[in-house]
Amino acid sequence: MQAITQLSRTTFVGSISRTRLFTTLSPIYAVASGKKGIAQSAKASASAKKTKQTKEKPLSLLQQKRLEKPKLPVTSYALFLKDRFAAAKSNSSEKLDLVGLSKKFSEEWRSIDDATKSKYKAQYDANLKEYETAKEAFYKKYPKRPASKYAQFVKEGFEDAYLQTGSATDAIKELARRWKNSR
Known part of the structure; x- marks a missing residue:
């Protein structure tokens, strides 16, 4: 079992200093406090955590x-x-x-x-x-998925709309307007 190291930290707020006690298992503070056993055991547990294997997620x-x-x-x-x-x-x-x-x-x-x-x-x-x-x-x-209803609508009506408007951009706009009005 690891021993808990109790340290104090002094903070300065304005001109007032406050001292707080806190506990830690951190090997850094353990070495600072002079307790070597805690630092070594914390390093050992950290290396044991690193070797833990992660589960592989299946690919989407x-x-x-x-x-x-x-x-x-x-x-x-x-x-x-x-x-x-x-x-x-x-x-x-x-x-x-x-x-x-x-x-x-x-x-x-x-x-x-x-x-x-x-x-x-x-x-x-x-x-x-x-x-x-x-x-x-x-x-x-992996076959291609079927075209959407809107894509089928545009494919069927594009030639007529293009002949009426004379421009591909205007033909698509006209088909979009027809699609919205039919809904």
Whole structure:
């Protein structure tokens, strides 16, 4: 059991000083009061609290969708840059000048032959096919929700309203007015 340390604190309010007694388990005040056992036991209990594991919250549907949504594939130029930067990094032991290297690699990309570019283009096309299949699987698992009634109303009536008004902005305003009047 930890001992409670009783200390006094003097506060000054204007010209009047007040002394208050307070109790603490804080290791800082325990060391100040000269009681080492309390400080050590308080540190031990604090470290025991830190190792306490927190419960993991389950992900919400939106968070889950964000994690599972497939990312667009890297372009052929980006694949080229990735290879060149990796080669430059492995060949150089000193700090690299990224701006200078980027300029150099962009000029190199413009001047290389189509055969070399086609290698990166083929790699991009393969990644794009993987992305398309992953995207289809994603939208089968998480289909888009149906359009709202208002969105359906606008979709159905937009052409007529656009022909009447001649402007997309005015057409939307007209449809909004019709929607409000129909309710």
